[in-house]
Amino acid sequence: MIKPVNGFSKLSKQQKIDWLAENYLSNTPEAVTILQNYWNTDESLQKLHDEFIENTISNYYLPFGIAPNFKINDRLYAIPMAIEESSVVAAASKAAKFWGERGGFKAEVLNMTKIGQVHFMFKGRKENLHRFFEENRQKLNDAVAPITRNMEKRGGGILDLDLIDKTSDLQNYYQLFVKFDTRDSMGANFINSCLEKFAEVLRNQARATDYFSEEEKQLEIVMSILSNYVPECIVRAEVSCPVDQLSDNPEIQGKDFAEKFIQAIRIAEIEPYRAVTHNKGIMNGIDAVVLATGNDFRAVEAGIHAHASRNGKYTSLTHAKVENGIFHFWMEIPLALGTVGGLTSLHPLVKLALNMLQDPSAEELMKITAVAGLAQNFAAVKSLTTTGIQQGHMKMHLMNILNQQKATEDEKQQMITYFTKNTITHSGVIEQLERIRG
Secondary structure, rough: OOOOOOHHHHOOOHHHHHHHHOEEEEOOOOOHHHHHHHHOOOOOHHHHHHOOOOOOOOOOOOOOEEEEEEEEOOOEEEEEOOOOOOOOOHHHHHHHHHHHOOOOOEEEOOOOOOEEEEEEEEOHHHHHHHHHHHHHHHHHHHOOOHHHHHHHOOOOOEEEEEEEEOOOOOOEEEEEEEEEOOEOOOOOHHHHHHHHHHHHHHHHHHOOOOOOOOHHOOOOOEEEEOOOOOOOEEEEEEEEEEEEHHOOOOOOHHHHHHHHHHHHHHHHOOOOOHHHHHHHHHHHHHHHHHHHHHHHHHHHHHHHHHHHOHHHHHOEEEEEEEOOOEEOOOOOOOOOOEEOOOHHOHHHHHHHHHHHOOOHOOOOHHHHHHHHHHHHHHHHHHHHHHHOOHHHHHHHHHHHHHOOOOOHHHHHHHHHHOOOOOOOOOHHHHHHHHHHOO
């Protein structure tokens, strides 16, 4: 019977692995070897990875790939992508080539504002709280001055500070609603430090306010935290070309392509079941770049999906139209990214990825990342409305199936040749491999 373990975090890495192998992996005799095989042979690099999180026992690798030939605002990029899904990098690269021949992608950052909140409960008269806030506004700003000084030197800092009454939604609930510009930093630690200082001042000043009743002096701070929903930190990515230049298939007219493509987008705009899968395809491109550049893909996912639901119904993030004979395809999304702080200066591959992107500012990285998402979505919808998505996806997936079956190099070549003229299915691959093996 497995018993709870005490002091696990204090064990050495090898002791943690031995405990895990004994209690949870006893049916996998090669478990210890597998975990150790993924250790980095450079001890200093492995130590760095071990200290990113607690209770590290090994490294989990994802493929680190490149999607070249992205023309964005008339500048060429090779975009790094970290992802396990087989067809993502290929699809992004194909879309980059397609639009590179038609003027490339355009992208612009519409705003860089980020949000933080101090959530608190106040049992008392609203007019007293509003008076208190206005009287202490300067004290609040003065209290965070040591924290914001360096950010202000870079052109960022606190943009606005407001008291928000939420008592109609939850009894006695108010918040300090703060807007920030964190420049090239994603800014989570900066924002949270400011918010916690605001909370401290709020609590202390409430206790010292003579016109507050005893109940009002007990102003209760619930929590102080940034929001990953950043509806004012918006980047727009778009492509356009004459309709008659839209198709790269001689059997499909540009007009027909555009009509069917736009129909697919409109379905995603009105049908949530389709919109979720549609937007997941966008996130294939976005998450891969976010991960490769050491940013927080969970925060990005949460914020973007909230944006897709902002009008009360989950809908497509991308849109398309034909106007005056020109096909337009675009997307506006909230995207808070950083190029300084966090893993950007620690993880060697993250530093390399940013260097590969020519050391972008946060604003430039937002543009690049949004374009990767738009490209991914274009490639997916193009496949869905023409050849079907499985043709390309299964071609990429073939190698995964062959590796699962431990196919030799000779067997792989025979299988690739066979499936150039036959439909790829998992069962079909197994059957053909068995025929080759006799």
